[in-house]
Amino acid sequence: MSDDSLFNTYRDKSYRFISFDGLYSTIENQRLRFSRADQFNDPLDNSPFLMDLDWENLSKKGHKLIQHATKIAFERAFSSTYICCFSKTYTTEKSYLMWAHYGKSHTQVCFEIDFSKHDYCGSPSEVVYPESLLEKRNSKKIKEGELGMFVVTNKSNIWDYEEEVRLVFDIRYVKNLMDLKITNDGKNLDVPFNPKLISKVIFGYKSLEFDQLKTISFFNNIGHMPRYEQMIVDPLTLKLKPIMYEPSI
Template structure:
């Protein structure tokens, strides 16, 4: 698994994540794929006789196990990241037609940033590499070597494979890290759905390794973000502008050259100017 993982965001979500220095976790029941983390991914129909004990109906046991899996889904929050930063589809879907940004996160530093008791079961999120399948190959809940919890959280249809997703998964996160969005805060308490409430894990500035600006980014928004992240977030952050590739249906990052003062920071920190900076300078 790569050390740097990526989060695609529209400009509003991006500014919230950068300005608040946190990572949003969404309930597993609220994702855009109805099969995500669904109990039907696992086969509970082959109930062994040892569980039935001669008097418990098989249908009751199946319903009980599926309800347990459904409750697990409803009690689990996750954050979706990607191994890649140049997916045309994700730039279109999640970055509002290439007008947003893609944030590169150092996953090792992210896990070092996990606050005490972020989760009430696990102290820090599980990092799961999503597995993609052509059909739902449902494992037998009672005769399998698979970790059923992980299987439920990390199995997706083959159609989603282009996302190359890695998930941070936290069952039963602590409510002290829950927060309403501005839209949710306007709703009356009687119509709140607790599954729609996000949880936000604080991040240190050093977790933000890079930022990639979309092809259609608003230049004023771009400049505001550049000034903020260099001064207040992480002075060592790598910044890139995505450009249309000339010879194929691809986009590629173009390094945004640091100011002279930033170059001295790089030299002091790394002993030399990164190759991407060298190439950029030599082209001038």
């Protein structure tokens, strides 16, 4: 099996939904923020319940023991794993929910990295959304050494609107930890990043011109000019679509 198959490698344009403050920090500090695997909002995302444990036996011993056993197992396997999430698109009907949730009611921003041109952190891994996480977990087809990628790249299909790809970073395999910054009591990892890898910036429909112009200023200060777009509502289709950004006069 090739590494691309094992890691669900995705080599294409990908989009990071982020707050304006988060984008400013990314540009100014030249670091991309990752979150530890146990910090996500879905209890079945990066979940110890997807691990190969004796669930039939554990289920007989009560909730508290299950909670304790899964916590210990997960910490041993994934406490060093950090993730940065992207989406495959920002323009589809499903992306409307991305702008609503991660774009904070369409007020924030997203940016593009073309992973077909830039091999940053080994390129992202594509998330899959099986019809049944339970059946997939119990299928017993997960080979030794593949558990980690299975856990971090399989999510409930209620999340398939995200069309997610993930940069996955395990600090156990980093030779020079001095380049990394672990922050927020270990909940986040700031990884060196060249903001000139950002090829496009898309402003949310309700974003403020103040934030838009500030973003452009940040990029001008580092001598970089990505493509800028603005999301609008098309009155003929009642759908979101991007147009080339033009500041008001």
